[in-house]
Amino acid sequence: MTTLHVAIPTLTTSLKATGTQVLWIIDIYALMMSGLLIPMGTLADKIGSRKLMLNGLLLFLIASVFASLVTSANLLIVARAATAFGAAMIMPSILSIIRTVFEDDKERALALGAWSTVGAAGGAIGPLIGGYILTHSSWNWVFLINAPLIALILPLGYIVYPKSQTTSSSKWAIDQALILVVGLIGCVYALKSFFKGDVSPMEKFGSLAIGLSAISVFIRIQLRSKNPLLDLGLFKKPAICVGLVLALLVAGAMAGVEFTIAQELQFVFGKTPLEAGAVMLPLMLATAIGGPVSGFFVGRYGVRSVATTSLLVSAGCLFSLAAADFSTMNALIIISLFLLGLFLAIGLTASSIAIMSAAPPEKAGAAGSIEAVGYELGMGLGITLFGLLLSQSYRKAIQLPAEIASSIPAQGTLSIGDTMIAAKALDSASAETLVSAAKVAFSSAHQNVLVSAGAVIAIVAIAVFVVLKKR
Known part of the structure; x- marks a missing residue:
């Protein structure tokens, strides 16, 4: 994900996107x-995690190679x-x-901590790897960096992943998942369309109607089913709703900031992809x-105080970045980006604690799926909303x-990429x-987007403080 962010300007001009x-x-x-995360989790219980993992890796490999050739x-x-389908597996x-391999609680905690740290490290080095590749080669190689990794993991995984697993006989409701995907994509496309002048009203309202209808059908199926894909009763707990909002907001803010800053650095200030990646490090x-910091503070001060503080500090960092001059890497940018990443990560961990603490033990898996969906959906919607605000402000x-x-x-003023092509x-x-x-218009638009995002996060911080109880 983060490797792709620095490749967007190059992709835009190369593919004339x-x-x-x-x-x-x-x-x-x-x-x-x-x-797809929730139904794929159900499928893992049904056919075994080892089989699903190996097939998901293979699909991810094929899709990555295909992406490099388009x-x-x-x-x-x-x-x-297609890559997302493999990743969801x-x-x-x-x-x-x-959970299967590490039966001891302390060992499992260490394993999960290592997994989380490596994930964060991957996000950190992604822009640098992408920037290096784009400096020395074409954008196609950005997708091929997955190939050698998966080629190594597949045979090792075939050997070391546990073969004997208890599988579930429950029904795999892929039909419900597809309904949800249609609903999400329909609504997001409608949201984008309403901000664009070259889309007909029929297309705008048609996609919105399809999206809302699909989501309504999905909700009705969940309410009537004896074994729903997603237990909607969990949303009756305020802490779970707040945790989901936190996950959406934090993931969206992080993805949106990376997306917009990478574009300004390259389009406006002529930074190379490698230099843009280094700025976001x-x-x-x-x-x-x-x-880890969040876990300590939540244990000491509670979810309410930590979540509220993390959002308020993040909002302040966005205001600071809006006032920064990105033509040179200065202390204000470094400190603001570091504090933003730190407190957004604290907010994300607080969201997990809020969700998992409020869920009963027998529904911990469903609660974990909600948090994962919130994170992934936040990444997608964050880039969408940041991109929409940026495009709308740029056009004005x-x-x-x-x-x-x-x-x-007319197409030449819809985004800075379109203008560069024109x-x-x-x-x-x-x-x-x-x-x-x-360049002048984009810098102004980017400033407006960061200020708007900071204001929204500050408002949500107040709402979180009001809704969550002190405990």
């Missing part, structure tokens, strides 16, 4: 995973969807295998520290010079004028 296509290239991964933005979206299998490194901010305004197609069709002098206007 529109602003909407760029968002879908990133969004489809998290959206597909959010809808020649159009639409095909890349399809490849990303892998994620619940990992946790199931850890404090943000990602801090996430590896936030989890860009001032086309009168002498070239008539030469720019500039290639102009003579050098006109192109330089257009690019300068685009």
